[in-house]
Structures are given as structure tokens and as C-alpha cells.
Amino acid sequence: REKVAHEVKANEESMIKKQKEIYDNWKLVRDQQLQKYYEELQRNARIEAIEQTKKDLEQTEESLFFFDNFNKFETEKEVKKREWRKSLPRTNWNMKNFPMNKYYKKTNAPDGERKIARWEKREQKMGPPK
Numbered sequence: 001r002e003k004v005a006h007e008v009k010a011n012e013e014s015m016i017k018k019q020k021e022i023y024d025n026w027k028l029v030r031d032q033q034l035q036k037y038y039e040e041l042q043r044n045a046r047i048e049a050i051e052q053t054k055k056d057l058e059q060t061e062e063s064l065f066f067f068d069n070f071n072k073f074e075t076e077k078e079v080k081k082r083e084w085r086k087s088l089p090r091t092n093w094n095m096k097n098f099p100m101n102k103y104y105k106k107t108n109a110p111d112g113e114r115k116i117a118r119w120e121k122r123e124q125k126m127g128p129p130k
Contacts, residue, residue, distance in 0.1 A: 062069075116124075 066073075
């Protein structure tokens, strides 16, 4: 024990100095990183503010020159409307004209009446569900 206590006393000052140096270096690196992070945040905030002012200026310019650009807006609106109409199906949703598979198409019997489907015949025969 005495040997350990003697060794500790002999190296105590150098170990304390080394620990202080390590802490000081860590503090410097930490301060540098925090400063770098702060500058990056400030830069991003400035960029965001510039983009916002650009948007605001574009909106004010659009409102100021609205009547100058009115014809252009009207033509754009017509083009969009034409494109939208082209996207709709050509049929007017009249199911008689809608192409269907012959198997599923309701056909008329020779006397002009509509043929009764098998499920309808079955329901008539069995009665309503219980």
C-alpha cells in the first residue's frame, strides 16, 4: 500500500495537468463545433428569408400586373379546359352505346321482351330469401 501511495503522489501532478489539457482541448473543439453549427443555422435562416421575400415579391408583381396579363391567363385557362375535356371519355355515359361483352349484355327475346336472367328465374322459382 505504501508503494502505491508513493507512486500516486509522484504522478499526481502530471496526471492532473494531463487531465486539464485534455479538458481544455475538448472545450476548444466543442466551442468550434458549436460556432460552426450556429453559423450554418444563421446561413439557412438568411436563405429561407430571401426565398420568402422572393415569393412575396412574385405575389405582389402578379397582383400589380394582373390586368396586363389577363389575356394570357384567359388563354391558359382555355387550354387547360380543352385538355381536361380531352381527358374525359368520348361517350356520354349512355350504356346502350357502351361496348360490352356479348355474354354480359342484356338481350331481347324473339318476341321483343327482355330475356329473364337465370338468377331471376331461380328467385322466382325458390321465392324470396328466408
